[in-house]
Structures are given as structure tokens and as C-alpha cells.
Amino acid sequence: MRKTAALGLLAALVMAWSWLRLEHGELTWSLLLWSVVVGIVPALLPRTRLRLAAVPVAALLGLHSAVGTVWPREAWRRIVDGFYLYYDVPLPFGAAGHPLMHGIVVVAVLGFTLAISLAIAERRALLATGLLVAGAAWPATLLTSSNTVGRGAVILGAALVLLGGLSSAARLRQGSIAAAVVVIAAVLVSGVPAVAKGAFLGWETWEPSGKDDLPISVSYVWDSNYGALEWPAKKTTVLTIEAPPISRYWRATTLDIFNGDNWLESTLEVQPDPLVDPLLPPAGRSEKLQLRARVKVEALQDNRLIGASVPVRYELDDQDEFVLYQSTGTAYAPQGVPRGSTYTSWSYAARPSPRALARSAPIYSAALDRYLVVQARTATPPSPHFGSAGRREAMEQIVDENPSLNSYRPLYERALAIAGDAPSPYAAVVQLETSFRDGQSYVYDENPTMRGDLPPLVEFVTRTHRGYCQYFAGAMALMLRYLGIPARIGAGFTSGSYDQETGRWTVTDHDAHTWVEVWFRGYGWLPFDPTPGRGDLDGAYSAASLGFNAAAVSAAIAAGIDAADYKLQTERFDRGAGVGRGADGRDLPGDIAGTTSGGSEGSLLRLLALAALALAAGIGLLKLARRRARFLTKDPRKVAAACRRELEEFLADQKIAVPESATAAELGKVVRQEVALDVTPFVDAVSAARYGPPERAEEAARRARRE
Incomplete structure (x- = not known):
């Protein structure tokens, strides 16, 4: 028993020394204690069958200490996620910021220590020595080192101590053979890093998931270049989000500036702490009223953080990283957000009623002026506020005095024709939104044909009536600014599909989208979506909501202006007409069909690997049981x-x-x-x-x- 304990402790120290090279940190007493409890104590039991009976208990304890759970499905998910992170995160990594990767290290240390200790207890010298060399050499294949020969010598020394301690006089010849094997293995190990990082193995380029879900960018959907929108043939899950089962859009950034041709991201300064947005209503600052979401990056290549519209603050699980904020709520992780990373977002997702919005007065502070500028390339002043005295005359003067706006006069006149007489900002917003979504006037087309003699948004509104989210959102936001209503574009993803069992939203690259955000006094920024067939908003105030009722909205607007009667110009509005079809009649890539009752399918490779492992383990256990019986x-x-x-x-x-x-x-x-x-x-x-x-x-x- 003493020999088993001593040699087992040696194995534990070697395993910890080898595997902790993968992270920034040192051997802790807690890891050493778990190595003794999980890896050595079961081997100290007097009989083989008692030792084998203790293995499942030790495995459960070790699993809990490594990944924080013993439930098979969740433990497997965390182990797989941690394994994949080794292909995205540079080594060595920070253990505090990557707990799943640290869990893999703990699993390896405890697992190899237990296996070696059991072999020691059975006095299987060759098996114990082979496991020691394999376990200690494995990390060397993942790292480059300037002292590979020295580390190989340490492994060799430990292996020889183990071999000598288990060899008896009757096994000297066997020990000599094993020693020769160990020497050769140790020499090879000392040269592994140089090979592993080169062309022979190239482990960093492997894609072990079998899904080819390499991190991808979807910025082509957000960049308003108005070119043909070509989705990848295969959907890739980019995010999974734990959040309530309420359909909300996931925002990455906002496009605040219109330069005369394109919508661009804000150029506001950033700082490490969440900025107090002066445009956020008091209710939005209350943590009790903020929506919490847990975001996991599956395959999104972007340093922006994602939160429900409208995000307020974020917290990265990686404590070594920090977040930079703009006052708009847009946030960045300067070091990037690699696949497998997790973080928490808090958002203010107001859900006002149509009646409440109808009574929201067009009182706008100077902080909103930048969201009223219809062209930022030249010194164009903000549009006069909606409902202000002499607004139309003042806007006509702005257009006349800025020749660069002449080409957009048809778009301005179209906005006046649709919503120029609206009694409130909310009425104007809904009039514009429903005009785009009536199912007849405009068609969703990912490759619209443009003559090019007019600006893209003007040609879309006045001539082709065909386009995708960049056209719909860009045109509506600009038309609202011409009407004196603060507006901008939100960019990110539609809600995705919800799994009732896991409580998670699955968001794919085909869910990438842009929409319109409009500011209302008392409620802040609210999302609206003029693009037909791309997603569902939760608030019944928007025509993009399943709960939208045109008659009820008309009544709410009439009540808001104390009028006996008011009717939206939505006689032809039919939320279902033409929804979810492109110009050629095919299904839209980002259609939201509702929620799903089951989780996503696992890869075939994972299933086959599990089956192979189970079969191999079963054969081994049966063979061992037959011999021990x-x-x-x-x-x-x-x-x-x-x-x-x-x-x-x-x-x-x-x-x-x-x-x-x-x-x-x-x-x-x-x-x-x-x-x-x-x-x-x-x-x-x-x-x-x-x-x-x-x-x-x-x-x-x-x-x-x-x-």
C-alpha cells in the first residue's frame, strides 16, 4: 500500500506539472488534494474488485471537481466545449477566463493519475509506465518549448522510478526491455513540439466536431452596400442564448450615420465602463427591469457583443478581458470573442402598448439631433422636430439649401405622402412600417435589379419596390428622419428558434438582419421591422408582431389625439401576405417559423465516437470481469x-x-x-x-x- 501511495503521488505530480503548462498558473493544493482523493485513494483498497467498485465513485467526484456537474449530458457538453476552445484560444491560456479549458486540464490530471495508480496497485509495470509517458507527453504536442529535452528527461526519470519500484528480481529482464522502450519514447517526446506545430500534425487546423462550423462573419448583411445578398448554402449556428421564450431581436451594433449613400456605424468614443446613455429612460437604468441573457459564441467571428435590443451592459466570463462601451449600448471585446466564449448581457426591452406610444409627445433633447440628420457628408442641419410649427417649410428650406439632398427629394415626398399628416410620431412610424409590409407594394428580393441612375434607397422606394433588409430598414429610417422623428438602424440577428427543453435560442448566420429603432419619449429606443418575412417582434405596437392589430392601433392613436375616429391607411395590410418568400418564390433563409420542441442534432462524428467508446469500454469490462470471476x-x-x-x-x-x-x-x-x-x-x-x-x-x- 505504501509503494502504491508513493508511486501514485509521483504520477500525480508529473501529470499536474505536465498539464498545467497549458495555462497560466501553478500547481494548487486543491488540485493536488483532488488528485489524491480521486486518483490515488481508490488504488489503496486491498482487493481488485474493491478498487474497481471505487472507480465510478472517484470518477463522479473528479468530474464534479473538473466541470462542476455530474449530469452526463451537461458534463459532456462542457467537456466538448472546452475541448473545442483549444482550437481557438492561444496557449497558454488564463484559467480564470476559460474555466471549460481548465476543466479539461483537471479531467486529464485526475484521469491519468487514477489509471496509473490502478496499474500500480495491480503491479502492472509496463502498463503504468506507458500511461505515465502518454499522459505526460500529451501536453507537449500542443505547445512549443525551448526546453523539450529537459522535460523529456524529467518524464524519463519518473518513468524509470516507476518501473524500478514495480520490478522484482524475477522481472529484471522484462524491466530491461521496458526501460529501453521508455527511453526511446522519452527521446521522441522531447522532439514532439517542433513536429506537432508544423506540417506533420497541424492539430490547430483540425476541425474535430465534424461540422465545419469555423467562426464566420455576417457583417456583409449589416454593411449597407446594397449589393446582391448571397447566403451560405449551409446554415451555421453562430450563437446560443439562454433567455425567456419571448421573440426579441439580438443587437450587435447600430448604424447611426447616413453619409448620402450608405448607413454607417457610430464614431462615438468608447470607454471601459458602461456609459450612462442620456437617451435611456429612467426605467431602463433599473436592474430589476433589465432582461438578462446568457450568450454563448458558437461560430461568430466578431468582437462586438450581442444583447437583446436594446442592450445596456455586459459581463464577460473571462475575467482577464474587458469591455469597451459606446453610449449607444454597442460594446466591444478588444481581444475578440472566440468560439465557446460565454458572457451575460442585460437589456432594456420595453413593451409599451400602442395607446402609450400614441400619447408619447415629440419632445426631443439636443442629444437626439444626430439622429435627425438626413445626410452627414456635408454640414446638413438636423430636421425640424415632428409636429413643430412651420416644420414643412423649414424642411423645404434645408433641402433647397443643400444640393446634395436633391436626389433624395423623391424619398422625402414619398414619406410625406404616406405619413406627412400623421397625428403623432407613433402614427407616422406605423404608417411607414405597414406600407412596407402590406404584402403587395414591396417584395423581398435578395438580388434586386437597379438601373443606377438614382441612389439605391430612392430607386427602391420610388421605382423597383424590391430589396432586402438593408433597403427596407435604410429607407424607413431615412424617411422618419425627413419627418423629424429620431431613427437609426439596428443590426444583429432575428430571434432564431427556441428550444423548450433547454431554454435556449439557436441563432444561425441566416438570421443576420437589420431593422429600425425609433426613439419615443418615456420609452427610449424601440425596434420596428419594415422587412416582410424576416422575423417576429414581441411588442404588439409593431406591425412585425404576431399580436399587431391594425384596428386596435387605430383606436389607440385616435384616443391619443382625443379624436372621435382615426384609421390607419392599412386597408390592404395583411401580415401574412407574401411573408417569407423571395423574388423567385423560394423560402427566405432567415424565416422564423416558430419554436422547436427539441434540441439541435448532434454531429454524426460525435455519435459514432460515443458508440465506439462505449463498445470498447464494454468489451474491456467484459474481458476484465470474465478474468476476475x-x-x-x-x-x-x-x-x-x-x-x-x-x-x-x-x-x-x-x-x-x-x-x-x-x-x-x-x-x-x-x-x-x-x-x-x-x-x-x-x-x-x-x-x-x-x-x-x-x-x-x-x-x-x-x-x-x-x-
């Missing part, structure tokens, strides 16, 4: 027969044939000739147990088992 007897003659049978099976594994009629002495002769081992003590003990006096048989059987 022979010794479950108190009859010394049967114990001796079991010992002989085990030696015969060992020789059979080495392709050495033994006649069934061979005596114990003849069996010993075969071993000496083929394996170069002297097994005379074993032969004598087996013979005495089977054929000697009964009073000496029990002691002889014990000697046979030891040999």
Missing part, C-alpha cells in the same frame, strides 16, 4: 487453474501458441523460450496448489497469484 473462489486448486489460464491468455495475446495438454512445467518452458522470462516460482506455486498436499495448497495458491 475465475478468482471468486476459495478452492486453491481452482485459483491455481485460474492463474495458469491467465498466463495462457497473455501468451495468446502475444500470438504464442500453447498446447492445451501442456503441463505447468511445459508452460514455463514456453515462457522462457518465447518471452525470456524465468517463471519457475510461478510454475512451482501452481503445481503445489493443484497437486500438492491440501494443507499447503492455500498458501501455494496465494503465491501463484502474487507471481
Whole structure:
């Protein structure tokens, strides 16, 4: 027992020393304690069957200490996620910021320590030494090192100590052979890093998931270049988000500036702490009213952080990283957000009623002026506020005095025709939104044909009526600014599909989208979506909501202006007409069909790997159980027969044939000739147990088992 404990502790130290090279940190007492409890204590039990019975208990304890759970599905998910992170995060990594990767290190240390200790307890010198070399050498294949020979020498020394401690005088020849093997292995290990990082292995370029879900960017959907929108043929899951089952859009950034042709991101300064947005209503600053979401990056290549519209603050799980904020709520992780990273977002997602919005007065502070500029390339002043005295005349003067706006006059006139007489900002917003979504006037087309003699948004509104989200959102936001209503474009993703079992939203690259955000006094920025067929908003105030009711909205607007009657110009509005079809009639890539009841399918490779592991483990356990069952007897003659049978099976594994009629002495002769081992003590003990006096048989059987 002392030998097992001492050699097991040596193995634990070597494993921890080797694997902790993958992270920034040192050996902790907690890891060493878990190595003793999980990896060594089970091997100290007196009998093999007791040791095997303790393995599942030790495995559960080790699993909980490594990944924080013992539930198989969740534990497997965390282990797989941590494994994939090794392909995205530079090594060595920060353990505090990457707990899943640290969990893999703990699993390796505890697992190898347990396996080596069990082999030590069984006095299997070759097996224990081989496991030590394999476990200690593995991290070397992931790192480059300037002292590979020195580390190889340490592994060699530990292996020789282990081998010498388990070798008896009768096994010196076997030990010599094993020592030679270990020396060769250690020398090879010392050169592995140089090879592993080069062309021979190239492990960093492997894609072990079998899904080819390499991190991808979807900025082509957000960049308002108005070119043909070509989705990848295969959908890729880019995010999974734990959040309530309420359909909301996931925002990455806002496009605040219109330069005369394109919508651009804000150029506002950033700072490490969340900025207090002066445009955020007081209710939005209350943490109790903020929506919390847990975001996991599956395959999104972007340093922007994602939150429900409208995000307020973020918290990265990686404590070594920091977040930079703009006052708009847009946030960045300067070091990037690699695949497998997780973080928490808090958002203010107001859900006002149509009646409440209808009563929201167009009182705008100077902070909103930048969201009223219709062209930022030249010194164009903000549009006059909606409802202000002489607004139309003042806007006409701005257009006349800025020749660069002449080409957009048709768009301005179209905005006036649709919503120029609206009694409130909310009425104007809904009039514009429903005009785009009526199912007849405009068609969703990912490759619209443009003549090019007009600006893209003007040609879309006045001539083609065909386009995708960049056209719909860009035109509506600009038309609202011409009407004196603060507006901008939100860019990110539609809600995706919801899994009732896991409580997670699955968001793919095909869900990338842009929409319109409009500011209302008392409620801040609210999302609206003029693009038909791309997603569903939760708030019934928007025509993009399943709960939108045109008659109820008309009544709410009428009540807001104390009018006896008011009717939206939505006679042709039909939320379902033309929804979810492109110009050629095919399904839209980003259609939201609703929620799903099951989780996403696992990769076939993972399923096959699990099946192979289960089969291999089952075969090994059955073989071990069959061999150990022979010794479950108190009859010394049967114990001796079991010992002989085990030696015969060992020789059979080495392709050495033994006649069934061979005596114990003849069996010993075969071993000496083929394996170069002297097994005379074993032969004598087996013979005495089977054929000697009964009073000496029990002691002889014990000697046979030891040999």
C-alpha cells in the first residue's frame, strides 16, 4: 500500500506539472488534494474488485471537481466545449477566463493519475509506465518549448522510478526491455513540439466536431452596400442564448450615420465602463427591469457583443478581458470573442402598448439631433422636430439649401405622402412600417435589379419596390428622419428558434438582419421591422408582431389625439401576405417559423465516437470481469487453474501458441523460450496448489497469484 501511495503521488505530480503548462498558473493544493482523493485513494483498497467498485465513485467526484456537474449530458457538453476552445484560444491560456479549458486540464490530471495508480496497485509495470509517458507527453504536442529535452528527461526519470519500484528480481529482464522502450519514447517526446506545430500534425487546423462550423462573419448583411445578398448554402449556428421564450431581436451594433449613400456605424468614443446613455429612460437604468441573457459564441467571428435590443451592459466570463462601451449600448471585446466564449448581457426591452406610444409627445433633447440628420457628408442641419410649427417649410428650406439632398427629394415626398399628416410620431412610424409590409407594394428580393441612375434607397422606394433588409430598414429610417422623428438602424440577428427543453435560442448566420429603432419619449429606443418575412417582434405596437392589430392601433392613436375616429391607411395590410418568400418564390433563409420542441442534432462524428467508446469500454469490462470471476473462489486448486489460464491468455495475446495438454512445467518452458522470462516460482506455486498436499495448497495458491 505504501509503494502504491508513493508511486501514485509521483504520477500525480508529473501529470499536474505536465498539464498545467497549458495555462497560466501553478500547481494548487486543491488540485493536488483532488488528485489524491480521486486518483490515488481508490488504488489503496486491498482487493481488485474493491478498487474497481471505487472507480465510478472517484470518477463522479473528479468530474464534479473538473466541470462542476455530474449530469452526463451537461458534463459532456462542457467537456466538448472546452475541448473545442483549444482550437481557438492561444496557449497558454488564463484559467480564470476559460474555466471549460481548465476543466479539461483537471479531467486529464485526475484521469491519468487514477489509471496509473490502478496499474500500480495491480503491479502492472509496463502498463503504468506507458500511461505515465502518454499522459505526460500529451501536453507537449500542443505547445512549443525551448526546453523539450529537459522535460523529456524529467518524464524519463519518473518513468524509470516507476518501473524500478514495480520490478522484482524475477522481472529484471522484462524491466530491461521496458526501460529501453521508455527511453526511446522519452527521446521522441522531447522532439514532439517542433513536429506537432508544423506540417506533420497541424492539430490547430483540425476541425474535430465534424461540422465545419469555423467562426464566420455576417457583417456583409449589416454593411449597407446594397449589393446582391448571397447566403451560405449551409446554415451555421453562430450563437446560443439562454433567455425567456419571448421573440426579441439580438443587437450587435447600430448604424447611426447616413453619409448620402450608405448607413454607417457610430464614431462615438468608447470607454471601459458602461456609459450612462442620456437617451435611456429612467426605467431602463433599473436592474430589476433589465432582461438578462446568457450568450454563448458558437461560430461568430466578431468582437462586438450581442444583447437583446436594446442592450445596456455586459459581463464577460473571462475575467482577464474587458469591455469597451459606446453610449449607444454597442460594446466591444478588444481581444475578440472566440468560439465557446460565454458572457451575460442585460437589456432594456420595453413593451409599451400602442395607446402609450400614441400619447408619447415629440419632445426631443439636443442629444437626439444626430439622429435627425438626413445626410452627414456635408454640414446638413438636423430636421425640424415632428409636429413643430412651420416644420414643412423649414424642411423645404434645408433641402433647397443643400444640393446634395436633391436626389433624395423623391424619398422625402414619398414619406410625406404616406405619413406627412400623421397625428403623432407613433402614427407616422406605423404608417411607414405597414406600407412596407402590406404584402403587395414591396417584395423581398435578395438580388434586386437597379438601373443606377438614382441612389439605391430612392430607386427602391420610388421605382423597383424590391430589396432586402438593408433597403427596407435604410429607407424607413431615412424617411422618419425627413419627418423629424429620431431613427437609426439596428443590426444583429432575428430571434432564431427556441428550444423548450433547454431554454435556449439557436441563432444561425441566416438570421443576420437589420431593422429600425425609433426613439419615443418615456420609452427610449424601440425596434420596428419594415422587412416582410424576416422575423417576429414581441411588442404588439409593431406591425412585425404576431399580436399587431391594425384596428386596435387605430383606436389607440385616435384616443391619443382625443379624436372621435382615426384609421390607419392599412386597408390592404395583411401580415401574412407574401411573408417569407423571395423574388423567385423560394423560402427566405432567415424565416422564423416558430419554436422547436427539441434540441439541435448532434454531429454524426460525435455519435459514432460515443458508440465506439462505449463498445470498447464494454468489451474491456467484459474481458476484465470474465478474468476476475475465475478468482471468486476459495478452492486453491481452482485459483491455481485460474492463474495458469491467465498466463495462457497473455501468451495468446502475444500470438504464442500453447498446447492445451501442456503441463505447468511445459508452460514455463514456453515462457522462457518465447518471452525470456524465468517463471519457475510461478510454475512451482501452481503445481503445489493443484497437486500438492491440501494443507499447503492455500498458501501455494496465494503465491501463484502474487507471481
